[in-house]
Each structure stands twice: as C-alpha cells, then as structure tokens.
Amino acid sequence: MAKSGLASRLYRxxxxxxxxxxxxxxxxxxxxxVLLAVLSFGLRGFSLGIEFAGGNSFQVPASxxxxxxxxxxxNAALAxxxxxxxxxxxxxxxxxxxEYYELRTSQLDAEQANAVKAKMADEFGxxxxxxxxxxxxxxxxxxxxxxxxLGLVIFVLVVAAYLVLRFEWRMAAAAIISLFMNLILxxxxxxxxxxxxxxxxxxxxxxxxxxxxxxxxxVFDKVQENTRGxxxxxxxxxxxAANLALNQSLMRSLNTSVVALLPVGGLLFIGAxxxxxxxxxxxxxxxxxxxxxxxxxxxxxSTPLLVLxxxxxxxxxxxxxxxxxxxxxxxxxxxxxRGARQATAEEATDEPIDPEAxxxxxxxxxxxxxxxxxxxxxxxxxxxxxxxxNRPGGAKRR
Numbered sequence: 001m002a003k004s005g006l007a008s009r010l011y012r013x014x015x016x017x018x019x020x021x022x023x024x025x026x027x028x029x030x031x032x033x034v035l036l037a038v039l040s041f042g043l044r045g046f047s048l049g050i051e052f053a054g055g056n057s058f059q060v061p062a063s064x065x066x067x068x069x070x071x072x073x074x075n076a077a078l079a080x081x082x083x084x085x086x087x088x089x090x091x092x093x094x095x096x097x098x099e100y101y102e103l104r105t106s107q108l109d110a111e112q113a114n115a116v117k118a119k120m121a122d123e124f125g126x127x128x129x130x131x132x133x134x135x136x137x138x139x140x141x142x143x144x145x146x147x148x149x150l151g152l153v154i155f156v157l158v159v160a161a162y163l164v165l166r167f168e169w170r171m172a173a174a175a176i177i178s179l180f181m182n183l184i185l186x187x188x189x190x191x192x193x194x195x196x197x198x199x200x201x202x203x204x205x206x207x208x209x210x211x212x213x214x215x216x217x218x219v220f221d222k223v224q225e226n227t228r229g230x231x232x233x234x235x236x237x238x239x240x241a242a243n244l245a246l247n248q249s250l251m252r253s254l255n256t257s258v259v260a261l262l263p264v265g266g267l268l269f270i271g272a273x274x275x276x277x278x279x280x281x282x283x284x285x286x287x288x289x290x291x292x293x294x295x296x297x298x299x300x301x302s303t304p305l306l307v308l309x310x311x312x313x314x315x316x317x318x319x320x321x322x323x324x325x326x327x328x329x330x331x332x333x334x335x336x337x338r339g340a341r342q343a344t345a346e347e348a349t350d351e352p353i354d355p356e357a358x359x360x361x362x363x364x365x366x367x368x369x370x371x372x373x374x375x376x377x378x379x380x381x382x383x384x385x386x387x388x389x390n391r392p393g394g395a396k397r398r
Contacts, residue, residue, distance in 0.1 A: 017250070020243035023304030030181060030301055037188025044191050049104070049198040049282075050088060052141030056108045058117070059132045062099040064124040067092055070101045077119035078105060082112055089196060091281075108135075141199070148202045155206070159213060167220055170309040175216045178302035182212045185297070186290045200282035208290030211260060215253050215298035222249045223303060231319045234326050238316050239307045246303050257295040264288045 019026075050057065060070055071090045078085045085106035093102050108116065113133055121128040156176060163172035183205065190197060222245040230238050268284030310316050329335045 017247055018243065019246050019300065020239045020304050020307050023308065026300045026304055030185075030297075033188065034181070034184055037184050037191065040188055040191040044194075046187075046191055047194045047196045048141070049196050050136045051144070051199055052138055052197060054107045054138035055088060055136055056085075056105045056113055057134050057136060058103045058105065058120065059093075060101045060103065060120065060124065061126070061130055062092060062101055064101075064126065067101055070124075071103065073123040074103050074105070074120055077116050077123055081115035081119045082106075082108055085112070085116075104136075110135075144199045144202060148206060151206055152209075155209060163217075163220075166217075167224060170313075171220050171224075171306055174302050174306040174309060175213065175220070177305060178216055178297045179209055179212055181301055182208065182290065182294050182297045185293050186286070189289055189293075190286075195285060196282065198282045201286045204283050204286030204290065208287060208294055211291055212294035212298060215256065215294060216302045218253060218256075219246060219249050219298060219303055220306070222246075223306065231315060234323055237320045237323050238310050239320070242303055242307050242310075246299065250299065253295060253299060257291060260291055261288060264291060 058074065060074070064070055064073075067090055071087050074090075075087050078087065082105065085108055088104045088106060090101060090103045093100060105116075113135065117131055117133055118128055120131055124131075156179070159179075160172050160176055163175055186205070186208070189195075190201070195201075223242045226241040226245045226248075227238055230236065230241055264284055264287045268281065268288050311320065326335070
C-alpha cells in the first residue's frame with residue numbers, strides 16, 4: 001500500500017501529473033496574476049522606505065521602554081512638532097554600545113527635526129544628546145535602483161548566452177520569460193500587501209534570480225535528455241516527453257525548494273519575528289516570497305512555455321501530427337502495433353480502445369516475459385552438439 005502512495009510515486013517519477021497538457025490553465029492563471037500585479041503597480045504603487053522616498057531617522061536608547069511605547073511617544077512628538085509627519089518603521093537594533101530603537105519618519109526639515117528631537121527628550125525624560133538623528137536623501141535610493149537595473153540587464157544577457165550555448169534559443173527564451181514572470185509576481189505581492197521596499201529588498205530580488213534559474217536548468221536538462229531523438233519515436237510527442245521530464249524532476253525541485261526555504265523562513269519568522277532582528281526582515285521577506293514563486297514558475301510556466309515554442313517548429317509539429325494520426329489509426333483498428341497479439345473471437349469486446357495504451361502496446365514487454373536473447377549456435381536444447389566427450393553408457397574409442 002505504501003509503495004503506491006503519492007510520495008513514493010513522486011520519488012519514482014510515476015505520479016503522472018499532466019502539467020504540460022494543462023498549460024492553457026497555467027497561462028490563464030499567470031496572465032490574470034500579471035494583470036492584477038500591473039494594476040496594483042498603477043493604483044497602489046509601492047511602500048518605499050526612506051532610502052527611496054527620503055526621510056529622517058532617530059535612534060533612541062532601548063532603556064526608555066518597549067518598542068510600542070517608544071513608537072507611540074515619537075508619533076506624539078511628530079504630531080506636535082513634525083507638521084503631520086509620522087513614524088514609517090520602528091525596529092530594535094543592537095550594537096557594541098548597547099541596544100537602541102531606530103525609528104524612521106517622513107521627511108522633516110532641519111528646524112522640524114531639532115524640534116521633534118527636543119520634544120522626544122521631554123517625552124522620554126532623557127537628555128537630548130542621548131537621541132541621535134540623521135536625514136536620508138532619496139537620491140541614494142535612486143542610485144541603488146539604477147545599479148540594480150544595470151546588474152539585472154547584465155545578468156539576463158549572460159544567462160541568455162549560457163542557455164543558448166547549453167541548450168537552444170527556445171529554452172533560453174522560456175527561461176528568461178519565466179524569470180521575468182517571477183520578478184513581476186513577487187513585486188506584485190509586495191505592492192498588494194504593502195511590504196516596504198528597501199535596498200535589502202532590491203538585493204533580495206537579484207538573489208532569487210539565481211535560485212529560479214537553477215530550478216529551470218535542472219528541469220530543462222531532464223527535458224533535453226527525454227526529447228533527444230524524439231522525432232524517431234512514433235509513440236510519444238514532444239509535449240508528453242517534456243511532461244514526463246517534469247514528473248521525474250518534480251520531487252528534486254520540491255526538495256530543493258523546501259531545503260532553501262527552511263533557513264530563509266527561520267531568518268524571517270524566528271530572527272525578525274521572535275528575536276526582533278528588524279534588519280533581517282526585508283531581506284528574509286523578499287527571499288521567502290521570491291523562492292516560493294520561483295518554484296511555481298519553474299514547474300508550471302517554464303516547461304509548458306517551452307513546449308508551446310517547440311510546437312511552432314515545423315519538424316516537431318509534423319512529428320506530433322504523425323504520432324496522433326498513428327494513434328487514431330490504432331484506435332480505429334486500421335493498424336496493429338508491432339508485437340501486439342491479435343484478439344480471438346472470445347476476447348473481442350465492444351469496449352473503446354485507449355489510443356495511448358494501444359500505441360505503447362507494441363513497445364512494452366509482457367509481464368513475466370524473459371528477455372529475448374540470441375541462442376548459442378553450439379547448443380540445442382541445452383545439450384552440447386560436438387562429437388567430442390564421453391557419452392553415457394558408451395565405451396571409449398581406442
């Protein structure tokens with residue numbers, strides 16, 4: 001019973017999941033999600049950190065109280081002296097000089113920043129020199145973004161060249177489209193949920209590209225192995241061979257993704273959530289979301305998209321039509337698969353013939369059949385045929 005479970009069949013590549021055959025469904029879902037992401041980009045935009053939007057940062061000793069109490073008092077000081085500014089993010093940070101709270105606010109001018117700092121000192125009952133502040137310009141965030149875009153372009157060009165040399169241009173195109181889909185969907189989640197975009201987020205976006213590419217290359221390598229010389233096989237189409245490759249590599253991709261997500265999840269939920277290491281939150285969040293999306297896009301989009309592109313090849317298209325025509329002829333009884341036994345009158349039924357099962361009947365060996373091997377010409381019935389040797393009951397010749 002255990003041997004027939006889904007997990008066992010996944011490990012053996014025998015789950016028979018029809019992923020490529022349902023590519024229209026995956027393309028429709030992906031198109032709807034991309035449309036939703038683009039609408040979110042235009043209507044909601046992104047929640048930009050102060051590195052991109054500009055703002056002020058204040059550091060307050062952690063001895064003044066809890067993080068929530070500190071945030072409330074800083075907001076009160078901003079309401080009184082900040083001209084409508086508010087706290088954007090608050091986190092606890094540790095250093096060699098001790099722990100402190102870092103609170104980032106909306107943009108303040110120099111006079112407002114000094115007034116807010118003095119008001120915060122009164123609220124906390126400490127000296128103003130114990131509170132440090134700084135102003136962050138949005139120009140630094142713009143510089144980070146331009147460098148990241150340049151790195152993305154270089155990465156895509158290098159990846160495309162590698163995939164063309166390693167596989168072919170259709171596989172390179174499918175992989176690049178899958179990478180961009182991964183980026184768009186991850187960015188869409190950030191926009192919809194309102195996650196803050198920081199320089200760590202941009203670095204995380206570039207990091208997940210490498211993970212997504214690794215997963216795609218693993219699947220495509222198996223696809224190339226299964227489809228080598230496919231046009232000489234009249235029993236299987238390119239799409240069916242690619243779908244078999246997906247089933248055979250699905251468990252490996254799943255294991256890789258789970259193993260990669262576990263430490264990232266620990267970084268995000270334990271490090272940032274339970275231990276309060278806020279500096280880890282931005283990087284851990286984008287890695288967790290991006291890696292999960294990379295697994296889905298590599299399985300549900302890259303290979304189905306590759307099959308769609310390969311079916312535009314006249315040679316593959318002609319092969320597919322030939323395979324389907326042969327199956328139709330077998331289903332109608334016009335031809336008999338090589339090696340299939342003719343049914344007797346007693347065995348004939350009115351049940352419809354499965355075209356795929358009939359197409360494979362000629363190539364699959366019967367259960368319990370012994371491998372066909374060439375008989376030795378020097379033996380008949382397992383006995384030696386030579387004239388030499390002693391025969392039972394006989395006398396030796398002198």
